[in-house]
Amino acid sequence: MTNAFSLYTPRASALHRLHPLTMLALVVFCLVAGLALPGPWGPYVVFLLLILPLAALGQVLPNLLSTAVKIALPFAISVFLIQGLFWTGGTPVVELGPLSLKREGLWFAAQSTGRVLTVVSSFLLLSLTTRPDALMIALDQRGAPKTLTYIVLATIQIAPRFQAKARTILDAQRARGLETEGSVGRRVAALLPLVVPLVLGSIIDIEERAMALDARAFSRSGPKTSLLTLRDTSAQRAGRWLLLLGMIAVVALGIWLRRAA
Amino acid sequence: MIAVRDFTYTYPAAPRPALIDINLEIAPGQFVGVVGANGAGKSTLCYALSGFIPDFYRGDVKGSLSVAGRDLCKTPVAELAGEVGLVFANPFNQITGARFTVREELAFGLENLGRPRDEMVARVDEALRLTGLTELADRSPYALSGGQQQRVAIASVIVLRPKVLVLDEPTSQLDPVGAREVFETLDALTGEGATVILAEHKLEWIAAHADRVIALRGGRVAADGTPREVLADASAEELGLMPTRYTLAARLAATQGVVKRDGPLPVTLDEAREFFGGRQREGA
Structure with a gap:
């Protein structure tokens, strides 16, 4: 069922067995954490300690890494060069004739790259482990x-x-x-x-x-049903609420860390 | 079952009607071929018989059109899903794109009708069997050949169990193998009691499979009868219909005195075998 625009990779993993909304909540948590935590280190911590282990658990680590690098690397190269070389003011780190790489520019580029990497790899994690039709059916059932x-x-x-x-x-x-x-x-x-x-x-x-x-009655009003059965459990429902609370907590932590810095 | 009375239809902003004074009665279980030159009104008749005119295509409608007593001019297409099904020429455009396997594609209409899952599974399995798609049930519809995709399109309509199946040139984009697959499926469906109305240019296939042929010219019914009555008639060419190779061979043989011509010319291989075989025996 894979095609150029669907990255779903069938595996017999725990992540693949999750309800699509649980997987969506998990990925949104990674996304929020990557964007909320401050400094260049925040997104990288999320990427290294959360997204990569989850990808390994879902047996899609090589797929995630290769695609994430293909997408993020060109961005990283351009942002490091542009921000490093053309940062206004700042402390030179490396002198290249008339040009110099600025510490502040590199710092900003590292932070931007980390965020892009987190966003891209979060979406990749969802795409690789969750059937798009199952996710859409789940959203349908919730009133989308x-x-x-x-x-x-x-x-x-x-x-x-x-x-x-x-x-x-x-x-x-x-x-x-x-x-x-x-x-x-x-x-x-x-x-x-x-x-x-x-x-x-x-x-x-x-x-x-x-x-x-x-x-085929697409525009017909009235209740719809689905051939695809989505297995949801009370544990997963509780997990989704916990992830929601976790998102609030991580945003609060990010705000506190920024103020403390 | 299907009753068309004094039906005239003009597309919006069109200078003249596409269908004029159509009067038809089609009995349940009939396999009806609709033939005619391009622009004769075949597709328009298909859209009218499946409720898309006037629900989807507006325009000026006169007369009446009903299936099993249900007025098609007053019923939205989405409400007709269990009564009439329409299959188009291009199989690609009939695949929803919203489901990832053939099995799920077939269930799409049933999902919209809110049918229970158990019923869906049984009806999808039945439609897969009828169209010979069981082996392909877990493949992506986009990974199939044109003929297989057209069978998926037919299956996804018949799974709704319409009383009438209307097909608008379903083999026009298929190779001979794909076309044969489609006609075999239609034969299986008429065997199950469905009414099939097929607009088609491939007259040899129509001659071999249809019970009745309706020929259109300029939006009017120009001929209506058995395939042999309509397709072997000398006036068929005036309707823009190219006689089948069996008719042409028999006509040539009769003209050159190879065989004596009495009765209608053949339109199918079986009829040609009978036509030439009988006369050869007479000659011997």
Whole structure:
């Protein structure tokens, strides 16, 4: 069931067996803790002591690490260079001719990178261990708008097909002599013959898809049921409340640590 | 069961009606082929027979249209899910994108109807069996071939147990193997008592599978009868219909005096075998 836009990786792990809302609460806790704790060390503590052990427990540590690095590394390089070199004022740490890396800039870059790493790896942890449809059904059952959950799920599955369609149109236009490489002007000019058929074709597709959904009672009012059964327990419900309390506590701790510093 | 009376429909802002004075009665369990040139009104008739006109496509409607006594012009499509099902040409657009396996895709409509889980499981299994998809139940619908996807689209409609199944050129994007899979599924469904209305260009398939053929031209019913009556008739080509290769071969043989022509020409392989075989024996 994996595809380019769904990272879910089936494993027989304890995390995979959790109710999707418990997993969501756990990940939101990691996210809140990573953003609430101060200094460059706060997000890294959450990443190293919370997210990585959880990923190991979910048997998705290599997947999480490789994807998180791919996403966070380009950001880290650019933010360290820009903030380190162009920080106004500050204490030089390394002199590179007319340029110098500033301690304050590097400090800020480390903090920003830590936060990005925490946010990215939290979402990755959720995506790798929780089926998106199960999460959406769980949200549905808690009163989330059905149209919203449908859009999220359909985007995950349909986006790769949309990309494939764009590639097909591009190939067809190239076969008819459209030049898509070279100067910026030429590339921009090549966009129109790609975008027009793609957008028009997609509008027609959307109309047909809306009809197909209607034919399957999507817009019918009244109670809905689900084939997928989501196992929830009183322990997990209690755990979610504890995580909520933990989020409040960690925010309070973050505020206290900032004031104390 | 299906009754269409003096039905005329014009799309919004269209200069002339797409369907004009349609009068039809279709009995339960019939396999009806709807044929005609492009623009003859096949798709519009499919949308009307499945309730999308006027609920989805507005426009000007005259006359009446009912399935099992239920007025389609006054019933929202979402309320018709258990009465009439519609399958489109493009299988990709019929897959919801909201479910990750074929089994869950089939259950989508039942979930919307609020059916209990036990009933859902039984009905999904039955639809999988009828469409020959049991082996593919746990695959992603997007990982299937075009023919398999179209069978998923059909299965996800028949799982709602509609009394009438309307299909608008469901094989137009399929290869011959995919088209055969779809027609075998439709045969299985009519065997179970469903009424099937199929708009299709592949006349040889229609000739071999349908009980009745309705030919449209310019939005009007131009011919209505058995496949042999409609498709082998000399006037069929005037309706924009290309005769089947069996009809063409028989016509050529009769014109060149190879066989004597008496009675209607064949439209299927079996009829051609009978046509030529009988005459060869006469000749011998």
